[in-house]
Amino acid sequence: MDLTTTTILAAEGGPSTILTSLAILILAAFVGFQVISKVPNTLHTPLMSGTNAIHGIVVLGGLVAIAQADGFLSRLLLLIAIIFGTINVVGGFLVTDRMLSMFKRKPDPAPAAEEPES
Amino acid sequence: MSTATAFFQQQDFITAAYVVAFGMFIVGLAKLTSPTTAVQGNKIAAVGMLIAVLATLLNPGLDGADFLLIAVGLTIGTIIGVPSARNVKMTAMPQMVALFNGVGGGAVALIAFAEFRHDPAELSADLAIGIPLVLAAIIGSISFWGSNIAFAKLQGLISGSPVKIPSGLLVNIALMLVAVGAGIAILLGSESQGLFVLILLAAAILGNLAVLPIGGADMPVVISTLNAFTGLSAAAAGIALNNYALIVAGMIVGASGTILTDQMAKAMNRSIGSVLLGGFGGEAPAVEGAGGETGGTVRSTSAADVAIQLAYARQVVVVPGYGMAVAQAQHAVREMAKVLEKKGIEVKYAIHPVAGRMPGHMNVLLAEADVPYDQLKEMDDINQEFGRTDVSLVIGANDVTNPDARMKADSPIYGMPILNVDESASVIVLKRSMASGFAGIENPLFFNEKTQMLFGDAKSSVGEITSELGQL
Numbered sequence: 001m002d003l004t005t006t007t008i009l010a011a012e013g014g015p016s017t018i019l020t021s022l023a024i025l026i027l028a029a030f031v032g033f034q035v036i037s038k039v040p041n042t043l044h045t046p047l048m049s050g051t052n053a054i055h056g057i058v059v060l061g062g063l064v065a066i067a068q069a070d071g072f073l074s075r076l077l078l079l080i081a082i083i084f085g086t087i088n089v090v091g092g093f094l095v096t097d098r099m100l101s102m103f104k105r106k107p108d109p110a111p112a113a114e115e116p117e118s
Numbered sequence: 119m120s121t122a123t124a125f126f127q128q129q130d131f132i133t134a135a136y137v138v139a140f141g142m143f144i145v146g147l148a149k150l151t152s153p154t155t156a157v158q159g160n161k162i163a164a165v166g167m168l169i170a171v172l173a174t175l176l177n178p179g180l181d182g183a184d185f186l187l188i189a190v191g192l193t194i195g196t197i198i199g200v201p202s203a204r205n206v207k208m209t210a211m212p213q214m215v216a217l218f219n220g221v222g223g224g225a226v227a228l229i230a231f232a233e234f235r236h237d238p239a240e241l242s243a244d245l246a247i248g249i250p251l252v253l254a255a256i257i258g259s260i261s262f263w264g265s266n267i268a269f270a271k272l273q274g275l276i277s278g279s280p281v282k283i284p285s286g287l288l289v290n291i292a293l294m295l296v297a298v299g300a301g302i303a304i305l306l307g308s309e310s311q312g313l314f315v316l317i318l319l320a321a322a323i324l325g326n327l328a329v330l331p332i333g334g335a336d337m338p339v340v341i342s343t344l345n346a347f348t349g350l351s352a353a354a355a356g357i358a359l360n361n362y363a364l365i366v367a368g369m370i371v372g373a374s375g376t377i378l379t380d381q382m383a384k385a386m387n388r389s390i391g392s393v394l395l396g397g398f399g400g401e402a403p404a405v406e407g408a409g410g411e412t413g414g415t416v417r418s419t420s421a422a423d424v425a426i427q428l429a430y431a432r433q434v435v436v437v438p439g440y441g442m443a444v445a446q447a448q449h450a451v452r453e454m455a456k457v458l459e460k461k462g463i464e465v466k467y468a469i470h471p472v473a474g475r476m477p478g479h480m481n482v483l484l485a486e487a488d489v490p491y492d493q494l495k496e497m498d499d500i501n502q503e504f505g506r507t508d509v510s511l512v513i514g515a516n517d518v519t520n521p522d523a524r525m526k527a528d529s530p531i532y533g534m535p536i537l538n539v540d541e542s543a544s545v546i547v548l549k550r551s552m553a554s555g556f557a558g559i560e561n562p563l564f565f566n567e568k569t570q571m572l573f574g575d576a577k578s579s580v581g582e583i584t585s586e587l588g589q590l
Contacts, residue, residue: 017360021246021356021365024362024365025357025365025369028353028366028367030373031373032372032373032374033373033374033377035144035147036151036373036374036377038151039151041471041496042153042478042481042494042496043150043151043156044477044478045211045212045476045482046150046156046482047150047151047374047478048375049215050146050147051378053163053167054143054147054163054167054349054367054371055219055345055367055368056218056222057170057352057367058225058229058352059171059225060174060361060363061225061226061229061355061359064174064177064359065229065232065236066180066184066187066188067179067180067181067184069235071235074235075187077229077231078191079187079190079191080191080224081224081225081228081229082188082225083194083198084221084222084228085195086194086195087202087221088221088225089195090199090203091199091200091214091218092215092218093160093163093164093167094199094200094203095214095215097161097164098203098204100156100160102482102485103157103481103485
């Protein structure tokens with residue numbers, strides 16, 4: 001499938017697949033550096049957890065690869081990969097949400113001394 | 119011909135959905151960097167992920183059996199992932215992230231192996247596929263095993279203290295050479311499955327041996343590094359599979375994870391290199407302090423006495439540490455602070471960048487106890503205030519208050535920025551016992567003449583102080 005795509009792109013005079021991929025890779029790296037460069041310490045833990053959830057995107061790799069997998073072992077490997085990836089995605093986003101919603105719950109941070117007694 | 123056209127249109131449609139998805143990742147991540155937009159940012163990224171997964175399922179190459187497997191995989195993953203995320207205690211967050219990170223790396227390694235099995239010859243025929251696949255296998259496997267060790271250390275399944283491995287660096291280099299060598303053999307045309315397993319195996323042992331010698335205190339940096347690794351391995355897999363969503367999301371995590379690691383390491387005054395080469399706290403900890411001048415006397419005090427000191431203070435700074443979180447004392451601390459505030463006493467919280475187990479971990483824990491955001495002071499701000507603070511209340515914190523970091527050049531934590539609690543008029547340390555901190559180092563603060571120790575469980579100690587305060 002990849003070969004076909006490559007051939008077609010080449011026939012149309014476009015860049016080869018790998019160069020397109022590398023271009024995207026470099027740009028994504030800069031986006032990653034840029035977006036994170038100024039984060040308060042406060043948010044480091046949720047942020048680590050959030051980026052952790054995003055790399056759960058690997059589950060796509062499992063979904064793509066399973067279409068062409070042959071044999072029991074390959075399919076088993078990919079099944080485990082999909083399970084792992086799903087844990088990463090679902091667990092990652094949920095746990096990040098749990099952490100962040102605690103930050104959000106705060107009412108306007110009024111001076112604590114004036115807070116009504118409970 | 120018409121089916122071919124439909125196919126490519128569909129392929130284009132999938133790719134277009136990927137573009138939308140990674141756009142949402144970028145927006146989501148940007149919003150994650152500010153407290154006010156972070157919740158929204160996380161949701162945006164999650165929706166992006168959903169779009170990417172749904173689009174991938176449009177792949178016409180998938181048949182009924184594939185869908186069955188996918189459904190099983192997604193279901194099992196959800197069944198495991200949701201309760202773990204829901205039920206994990208906030209104190210256990212670092213190891214939870216380690217675990218989620220590990221399975222991500224494991225998935226990459228498995229996918230690389232399955233791709234190799236699908237068409238072993240392709241790896242040498244097209245190096246643009248072969249090289250990234252080999253890299254994905256190596257990095258993914260390191261990340262999986264390394265994260266598992268980090269998890270086991272933080273969870274207390276294995277000792278958190280550094281495990282010395284004889285000539286560890288040489289062994290690690292040798293393992294890396296084995297993995298890379300096997301990879302090169304495959305890229306040169308070998309189709310042996312054994313060789314690919316050797317790559318995964320060598321990387322697995324490397325992942326274990328690389329993290330074992332690192333002490334618990336450095337674990338946040340390790341987890342963050344492995345987080346970046348998993349991102350990079352996902353990007354490598356994305357190049358091999360020609361999947362833009364994987365490339366972009368993986369690389370963004372790889373890049374941001376690297377920055378995050380660097381920021382954490384800086385907060386601990388550690389270079390990433392020295393952390394990964396291991397040995398923190400490995401050089402005969404605790405013993406040196408015991409023989410030195412620090413081995414003075416410790417003065418212990420009572421809750422009633424502490425209450426009196428607090429009641430006559432103008433400013434009290436609470437220095438919370440992981441010990442407070444373990445004792446689940448944050449709510450009790452919040453109650454005590456309320457009582458103090460009613461008496462007109464200023465209460466602030468000094469948050470060391472690595473208080474808890476990760477940067478920002480303490481903020482999460484205090485937020486859970488409804489401590490107002492504006493009372494949490496970052497290290498640089500609060501350090502200027504200790505001079506006019508009457509009482510510093512150190513609750514379950516240790517290493518981040520250790521003056522050795524300022525003064526004792528041969529201390530393993532020398533140079534680490536600390537909270538200068540010893541500058542305040544008096545210091546009260548709530549501690550379970552005289553055991554040393556996570557880094558395994560003696561703390562001379564406890565022997566300082568300004569310092570009084572209140573031994574016992576942090577939660578009940580704080581509770582007693584609060585009730586004593588009520589009687590004043």
